[in-house]
Every structure is written in C-alpha cells, then in structure tokens.
Amino acid sequence: MSTASERPAVPEWLEVPEDANSLTAAVWPETAGRGDDGALRIGGLDVREVVAQFGTPLYVLDEDVVRARARRVRAAFEHAASRHGGTARVYYAGKAFLSTEVVRWVTDEGLRVDVATGGELAVALAAGADPAQLGLHGNNKLLPEIARAVEVGVGTLVVDSLVEIERVAAAAAERGVTQNVMVRVNSGVHAETHDFLATAHEDQKFGFALTDAADAVARIRSHPSLRFVGLHCHIGSQIFGTAGFEESAARVVDLHARLLAGGDVPMLNLGGGFGIAYTSVDDPTPIEELAGGIIDAVARECGARGIPLPELAFEPGRSIVGPAGVTLYTVGTVKPVRVSDELERLYVSVDGGMSDNARPALYGAHYSARVASRTSAAAPALARVVGRHCESGDIVVDAEYLPGDVTPGDLLAVPATGAYCHSLASNYNYVPRPPVVAIASGEARLIVRGETVDDLLARDLGVARPTVEESA
Structure with missing residues (x-):
C-alpha cells in the first residue's frame, strides 16, 4: 500500500483548470450537470435533496x-x-x-x-x-x-x-x-x-x-x-x-x-x-x-x-x-499543508475513505472530485481528498484542483465510482458500508441498504445481549 509521501506532489498530467466547478463530460454520468443555483444534479435530481434523504457517504447509481x-x-x-x-x-x-x-x-x-x-x-x-x-x-x-x-x-x-x-x-x-x-x-x-x-x-x-x-x-x-x-x-x-x-x-x-x-x-x-x-x-x-x-x-x-x-x-x-456511479461525501475538515517552499496543498477530509473506495490504496488509482453543493468563484487550489481511517494511504482523490474556499459541510462528489467501490468496500475501523441509491425517471430509491454500527455489533458474539426481563 503506497503512502501519501511516496506520491508526487502534483502529477504531471494534472493541469490547473480554468474553472474548478467544471464537469469533464467523459468522467461524469451523461445525466450529470449543474442546476441554476450551481448544485450538482444527477438524473434530474439535486444531490442535496438525495443526501438529505439518505445521508453520506452515499453511492449513487444512474439506472x-x-x-x-x-x-x-x-x-x-x-x-x-x-x-x-x-x-x-x-x-x-x-x-x-x-x-x-x-x-x-x-x-x-x-x-x-x-x-x-x-x-x-x-x-x-x-x-x-x-x-x-x-x-x-x-x-x-x-x-x-x-x-x-x-x-x-x-x-x-x-x-x-x-x-x-x-x-x-x-x-x-x-x-x-x-x-x-x-x-x-x-x-x-x-x-x-x-x-x-x-x-x-x-x-x-x-x-x-x-x-x-x-x-x-x-x-x-x-x-x-x-x-x-x-x-x-x-x-x-x-x-x-x-x-x-x-x-x-x-x-x-x-x-x-x-x-x-x-x-x-x-x-x-x-x-x-x-x-x-x-x-x-x-x-x-x-x-x-x-x-x-x-x-x-x-x-x-x-x-x-x-x-x-x-x-x-x-x-x-x-x-x-463504472461511469454511471458517483460517490457523495460531506467535507469534515480542511487543512492547508505546506508541501514545499513553493507549494501548499489542502487536505480535504471526508466522511468516507478507503473503506468505500479501496482502489487508490490498492492500485494507486486516480479519481476526480468536485464540490457538489454549490459553485464557487474562488481560485482553484491544489487538494488531496482523504478519508477518516487510521492510514496515511487513506486517499480518495490523490490530486485535484478544488475551489480554494472548500469548507466543512460542503458536499463533495467523486465520479466514475460505479465499479469496484461497493464491491471492494470493507468495515475497516468499524466503519459501516454506505448505502446504494439508484436514480431513475427523476426519483431516487434505495437498492442496497447501508450498514449501521448495530449491524456490525450484531456479529460480535461477545456483545452483551439483553435478558428476557430487560427486553420485555
């Protein structure tokens, strides 16, 4: 498993975008776009509404x-x-x-x-x-x-x-x-x-x-x-x-x-x-x-x-x-880190990580990311999207340019996650696996229920169970 320090600070292929809100058509589902207020829409649905119903992290699949x-x-x-x-x-x-x-x-x-x-x-x-x-x-x-x-x-x-x-x-x-x-x-x-x-x-x-x-x-x-x-x-x-x-x-x-x-x-x-x-x-x-x-x-x-x-x-x-899937996260913390005298990187921590997308840790796979809940006029800033697991290699998106004002509470979307993300998901650090929601005909519905901590504890036979009297 590679660590953050073993990766180049900025990959040679990554260019500073003119607009850190733009969506590269080949990377996003064909139905993805931004609404008049700047929020990401998939299959005609505002992702903020989908998240309000199902929470984050959330796998979204356009049927x-x-x-x-x-x-x-x-x-x-x-x-x-x-x-x-x-x-x-x-x-x-x-x-x-x-x-x-x-x-x-x-x-x-x-x-x-x-x-x-x-x-x-x-x-x-x-x-x-x-x-x-x-x-x-x-x-x-x-x-x-x-x-x-x-x-x-x-x-x-x-x-x-x-x-x-x-x-x-x-x-x-x-x-x-x-x-x-x-x-x-x-x-x-x-x-x-x-x-x-x-x-x-x-x-x-x-x-x-x-x-x-x-x-x-x-x-x-x-x-x-x-x-x-x-x-x-x-x-x-x-x-x-x-x-x-x-x-x-x-x-x-x-x-x-x-x-x-x-x-x-x-x-x-x-x-x-x-x-x-x-x-x-x-x-x-x-x-x-x-x-x-x-x-x-x-x-x-x-x-x-x-x-x-x-x-x-x-x-x-x-x-x-693969191209039909987008994973939605909520930004928890944003931390500027001085990589060198000339370079600063924003570490954007989200509420998921390598437990819902193991490919960057396994293969050094690269992904893209965009702020999904709004657009911003802030200048693009070099960012690394990371998860909340106890691993330095817990990286969701190794290198990306996000608006410099990305902040806790923002929704972040990572496209092209329909394949091998849910399939490889784990409970590392006892993190429950996220739900999967399908979007079709302007409606979102749950197709795979997300796990809860109670689900994880239910498999641990050392957990004390209530007696008949206590449960009555």
Missing part, C-alpha cells in the same frame, strides 16, 4: 445510464460480429458491482451475467436471472459452489485447473446432467495496466498456459458428464485500445484451430477489461471501435487458418456500470 451503456455494448459486439456472419453474446461482469436490481437492469437489456463466487451466484438467482444465461468463474470454486451451479443449471462453468475438471465432472455425473465448461487460458499477452490487474501472465493464479490447455481439453472430453464448449481468455483491466486484444486473439485462435481436430469448439470468450475515464486526461476507446477491432482480428485469424468464426463472448463490467 438509465447503466441501461443505456448495456444496450450500447451489446449492440456494438453484435453488429461487429454480424459483419462477419457471426454472433456475439455479452455477459455483464458482476464483480464490478452486483445487486439484484443491477442484475435485472442488465438482463432486461439482453445481457447475460458472469459471476465468480457462490455469493454472486446467489444474488443473480435472487434477481430472477435465468441460470442458463449465467457463467461461473473462479480459480478455486468451492465444492458447494460447484454443486449449486450444476444443480441450478448454470449455463457455463469456466474451469481453471485439472482438479476442478474432476470436481465439476463428478458433480454433474452425480446429478445425471451434462455440464457445459470452458477452459480459461493465459495467452501470455500483458495488457498495459497495473501489475495487480494484469491477469494473463504465465506466472499467475488464473487459467492454463497455452501449452497445457490441450491436455485440459482432452481431460474434459474424456468425461461423459462434461461438454467442452470453448476457450476463455482475459488479459487484464482498464485497457485502452485494441492492440493487446488483437495479439491475444491471434494466439488463442491458433489453439482453437488445433483443438478442432478433436471435436467441436463452438465458442471463444475474450473477456473484458475495457477502460473508462477517471480523470480529464483519460481517453477510453469507444466501445464500437473496440468491438470492431477485436472481432475483425478474430475473423482475420480464423480466415488465415481456414476455420469458421466461432460464437464470440465478452464480459464487460466496469465499462457498463
């Missing part, structure tokens, strides 16, 4: 934006595949953010859902998702999770090791069914991303090396209770451009072609990892360009080998839900 992005992603991949006479399916990667409401939104828009644990599977099923439209990942699926997935009829299990092949085969045979499985492979392509997010290295926990995958497929084909339906490859996260996907596709298609000698290989899943804008300098590749470039590359590689284009699958998560 219309999630749905629109889901439709756009699906259309992009289906259109790109149809140009080559093929088909594509899109799974929403639930690890980005999962709740029963979000499952309903994305499935309403024609997406399938990718889950990675028994808990995520339970959420998808509770939402009414068709098990046949689900995929289950995980490098160490527990035996009860495998049994549950096979029992309910999960459409595809992505196997990650030889022992897992045997476990899935046994679970399917015991129930007298044939389970569809894919094999996760590591293409050896390293996407340009943080090392902790790069999941296609040979020396890592996920999947099979390309040189070992054929043996895994042969093992699957030897089991009458399993049906091999294709290969899966995921090269990383927060990726801009298509170069990494194209190189990975070439290697995986080569393996796909060789496996055809032993039987059908109907599907190729190239994962997700499509990047979004967190700051004004991020320039994510439009999904239409990504879909076209990746599928063109697969079609080109298949054509060169004289094999048909398989059905293609993709698993975006962050790119669907």
Whole structure:
C-alpha cells in the first residue's frame, strides 16, 4: 500500500483548470450537470435533496445510464460480429458491482451475467436471472459452489485447473446432467495496466498456459458428464485500445484451430477489461471501435487458418456500470499543508475513505472530485481528498484542483465510482458500508441498504445481549 509521501506532489498530467466547478463530460454520468443555483444534479435530481434523504457517504447509481451503456455494448459486439456472419453474446461482469436490481437492469437489456463466487451466484438467482444465461468463474470454486451451479443449471462453468475438471465432472455425473465448461487460458499477452490487474501472465493464479490447455481439453472430453464448449481468455483491466486484444486473439485462435481436430469448439470468450475515464486526461476507446477491432482480428485469424468464426463472448463490467456511479461525501475538515517552499496543498477530509473506495490504496488509482453543493468563484487550489481511517494511504482523490474556499459541510462528489467501490468496500475501523441509491425517471430509491454500527455489533458474539426481563 503506497503512502501519501511516496506520491508526487502534483502529477504531471494534472493541469490547473480554468474553472474548478467544471464537469469533464467523459468522467461524469451523461445525466450529470449543474442546476441554476450551481448544485450538482444527477438524473434530474439535486444531490442535496438525495443526501438529505439518505445521508453520506452515499453511492449513487444512474439506472438509465447503466441501461443505456448495456444496450450500447451489446449492440456494438453484435453488429461487429454480424459483419462477419457471426454472433456475439455479452455477459455483464458482476464483480464490478452486483445487486439484484443491477442484475435485472442488465438482463432486461439482453445481457447475460458472469459471476465468480457462490455469493454472486446467489444474488443473480435472487434477481430472477435465468441460470442458463449465467457463467461461473473462479480459480478455486468451492465444492458447494460447484454443486449449486450444476444443480441450478448454470449455463457455463469456466474451469481453471485439472482438479476442478474432476470436481465439476463428478458433480454433474452425480446429478445425471451434462455440464457445459470452458477452459480459461493465459495467452501470455500483458495488457498495459497495473501489475495487480494484469491477469494473463504465465506466472499467475488464473487459467492454463497455452501449452497445457490441450491436455485440459482432452481431460474434459474424456468425461461423459462434461461438454467442452470453448476457450476463455482475459488479459487484464482498464485497457485502452485494441492492440493487446488483437495479439491475444491471434494466439488463442491458433489453439482453437488445433483443438478442432478433436471435436467441436463452438465458442471463444475474450473477456473484458475495457477502460473508462477517471480523470480529464483519460481517453477510453469507444466501445464500437473496440468491438470492431477485436472481432475483425478474430475473423482475420480464423480466415488465415481456414476455420469458421466461432460464437464470440465478452464480459464487460466496469465499462457498463463504472461511469454511471458517483460517490457523495460531506467535507469534515480542511487543512492547508505546506508541501514545499513553493507549494501548499489542502487536505480535504471526508466522511468516507478507503473503506468505500479501496482502489487508490490498492492500485494507486486516480479519481476526480468536485464540490457538489454549490459553485464557487474562488481560485482553484491544489487538494488531496482523504478519508477518516487510521492510514496515511487513506486517499480518495490523490490530486485535484478544488475551489480554494472548500469548507466543512460542503458536499463533495467523486465520479466514475460505479465499479469496484461497493464491491471492494470493507468495515475497516468499524466503519459501516454506505448505502446504494439508484436514480431513475427523476426519483431516487434505495437498492442496497447501508450498514449501521448495530449491524456490525450484531456479529460480535461477545456483545452483551439483553435478558428476557430487560427486553420485555
């Protein structure tokens, strides 16, 4: 975990804005803007009114934006595949953010859902998702999770090791069914991303090396209770451009072609990892360009080998839900700190922190921030938004220019927090996790209840409980 002192005082990319109230369109939800009085509005609602009802910290998710992005992603991949006479399916990667409401939104828009644990599977099923439209990942699926997935009829299990092949085969045979499985492979392509997010290295926990995958497929084909339906490859996260996907596709298609000698290989899943804008300098590749470039590359590689284009699958998560989310905080303290003889920084402390957004501490991730309750004519001042936890690395926004008169009581908004913030949230320092509110059609509604201290104490069996007489 990095500390504040290990970061540069001012990142090279960060420029002083002409207006510290401005909202960079690519970073904020499409429905975000400021009202006539300067307050931030999301989906037509004044965030001050939302906070008055639900408090802070608060995750806000624009349902219309999630749905629109889901439709756009699906259309992009289906259109790109149809140009080559093929088909594509899109799974929403639930690890980005999962709740029963979000499952309903994305499935309403024609997406399938990718889950990675028994808990995520339970959420998808509770939402009414068709098990046949689900995929289950995980490098160490527990035996009860495998049994549950096979029992309910999960459409595809992505196997990650030889022992897992045997476990899935046994679970399917015991129930007298044939389970569809894919094999996760590591293409050896390293996407340009943080090392902790790069999941296609040979020396890592996920999947099979390309040189070992054929043996895994042969093992699957030897089991009458399993049906091999294709290969899966995921090269990383927060990726801009298509170069990494194209190189990975070439290697995986080569393996796909060789496996055809032993039987059908109907599907190729190239994962997700499509990047979004967190700051004004991020320039994510439009999904239409990504879909076209990746599928063109697969079609080109298949054509060169004289094999048909398989059905293609993709698993975006962050790119669907990330830009739809904004986290709202209340400023508690503002402290000027002299960084050098030439530089002063405002430390703006908010009522949340690394317990509701772990990504800056885990990955050194950068975010943006704006005062949400008003606008200001004050000159921009260099600021660092920090949380209230007992860690120097408890940073929400490492470097940003906020109005110099930012003050306790102001509402602060951090955009692009729809993905991996709620999912990674914790109770560090016994801080309850915030609620999640969805905005749609000009109304806000609670979709995930926030925790209370009583919720946390309820799990501590050493807490004294009232006697029957005391509670009567």
